[in-house]
Amino acid sequence: MLKQLKLKYYVLLVSFINLLLYQYPFFKFVLTTSNTKSFNGIILLISLIIASIVLNAFVFYIGLYLLRNVGKWLLAIFFNISAIAVYFINTYGVIIDRSMIGNVFNTNYEESSSFLSLGLLLYILFLGLLPSFFLFKFEIIRPQLKSFLISTGLTLLFLGILVFANSSNWLWIDKNSKTLGGLVMPWSYVVNTSRYYNHINKKNKKQILLPNATIKNDEKSIAVLVIGESVRSSNFSLYGYDKNTNPLLSQIEGLKHFEAESCATYTTAGLQCILEHQNTGKLYEILPNYLYRNGVDVIWKTTNWGEPKVTIDNFQNKVMLRKNCDGPDCDYDGILLKGLKDEILASKKNKILIVLHTSTSHGPTYYKKYPKEFERFTPVCKSVELADCTQQELINAYDNTILYTDYLVASLIEDLKELTAYNTSMIYISDHGESLGEKGLYMHGIHSSLAPKEQLEIPFIAWTSEGSKTIKENQEHSQHNIFHSVLDFLAVDSPIYDEAMSIYK
Structure with a gap:
């Protein structure tokens, strides 16, 4: 029998699992590039941990409220893709930005199959499939609309306060935004996949012809x-x-x-x-x-x-x-x-x-x-x-x-x-x-x-x-x-x- 759990507690649990399993590369980068011995550095680290849990929980909260059980399957897909992404980040030092998403979509079977290894399979098993199975062990109790809107509003207010409390760290975040955005799971590949296809769609679908040319001589x-x-x-x-x-x-x-x-x-x-x-x-x-x-x-x-x-x-x-x-x-x-x-x-x-x-x-x-x-x-x-x-x-x-x-x-x-x-x-x-x-x-x-x-x-x-x-x-x-x-x-x-x-x- 499935255990019942209120939606807000379920998404907090899922967000904590997401932090524990998939955010290591993100926080490793934060620890190695920021001064965590200073007061601002400590505030930055604590704020990013809190923001990671709360922001992910907020998005999961809205998604599961609207999509119901479909949302669970979407989370399971995220878990497995995140497991693969973290493997490649840890193994090859890649960043999941728009360029890397382009590499993924433009590879072929021969190239992609060359990456198969025991390590990749273990990542998928222990960081993808097993946590995905855990998602379906709970029956979610959805809140009333009024409660949903109140919780959503309060969470947005909290995140806004957290952002302004870190005003002294905005410059560091802006400077490292490309790397941070390419390491945070699952949004690195979600956002950059969208950016990649938006970039493709903006390109001219038909090649623009260049001016006609002539050959000047008959030399071979x-x-x-x-x-x-x-x-x-x-x-x-x-x-x-x-x-x-x-x-x-x-x-x-x-x-x-x-x-x-x-x-x-x-x-x-x-x-x-x-x-x-x-x-x-x-x-x-x-x-x-x-x-x-x-x-x-x-x-x-x-x-x-x-x-x-x-x-x-x-x-x-x-x-x-x-x-x-x-x-x-x-x-x-x-x-x-x-x-x-x-x-x-x-x-x-x-x-x-x-x-x-x-x-x-x-x-x-x-x-x-x-x-x-x-x-x-x-x-x-x-x-x-x-x-x-x-x-x-x-x-x-x-x-x-x-x-x-x-x-x-x-x-x-x-x-x-x-x-x-x-x-x-x-x-x-x-x-x-x-x-x-x-x-x-x-x-x-x-x-x-x-x-x-x-x-x-x-x-x-x-x-x-x-x-x-x-x-x-x-x-x-x-x-x-x-x-x-x-x-x-x-x-x-x-x-x-x-x-x-x-x-x-």
Whole structure:
């Protein structure tokens, strides 16, 4: 038989459970960033604990009064999602902001399944399913409408007093609002899911066409854009890293590398920055669509995901690539180079853009992203719970992905050298960087305003064939250089072309 409990006591109990099970990351951040030894710091901590219990109870009170038993099921869903969210916060140091929600909704089965672990299942069992079962052990006694309104009004008055009592802490709260909002459960994912879809809906549903372009000459030219995944420049020996992760690229004459930062720390936004002509916040035509519409042959090959809508004829995803692939490279990014020269030679156009979207350095299973012969830095981390590995094991696994990237890009350049009938150029740039345990952070996805340099500093590498365009020296580079550089190399004349943004002389 179910125990009867008044609604106000039920929601206080549920709110206390929510505080106990899911607010540890929130209060850990408060304790480490505020001065809890001062009087104001003590008041802040006590006020946040009280506010957490009362505010959550207030929202649960209204929800359960209006939704009745449906509200219990909604709370059960919250408990299980909160358990998963807390696991990822504790394990990878993520913050559940709008960007992270975008990562969640834009991931695919292959990526999401790589996070499955015993630890995650234990979080779901003990912090999700068992507390959810407890919710249904009580029969709620709902108050009369008059009592409900009085309780609601008094709670709002109390919360208002609590806010003004902390006026001396408003500046600290405002300064850390993004992080606090990304750690408080369940509102971090509830509010930011709403923000994410609101952001999506505000975007133009149809791409805005850019001004028409013309091709200035008939010279045969190939521009190859290689988009790296989760690659940070600090682990490239080209950028001064003490381990030789670029044994092949370092031997290529005329290869240039530049300092650059990504405009975001997650794939969809990073790709948008690479492919758009400037940062407008609007849905303008991206590079492959624009060139294809204006007479350039465009080939897009990807083992990844998260691309904006690419409207070309020759778009090949991982499934398509694997259908006709044979050999060990088919399980890795080497598949992107299979048959590429034959496709180029079969083209009937003089101007060709090739985009290779890789996935080599995406975590957490770095050790699975390269063939065994590239495992030169050992021992390597083989756990998806990255904090369980030593940082050196984690870095070794990641460095092996960079070693494999070095091989892929160098192999591509050697293939391009054989196409002597064409002027050829290769640009390698990453969508964003990666954290490998620095400051307790792993992988990527922290909002760019809060992100560490490891998630922002990316490699920007360029090469051109002998006799074609040369590359400028000492130029500041960003992901937005790509659009204008490709137009320049392929001799595409456009009203939106910005010569200062091209990397070529």
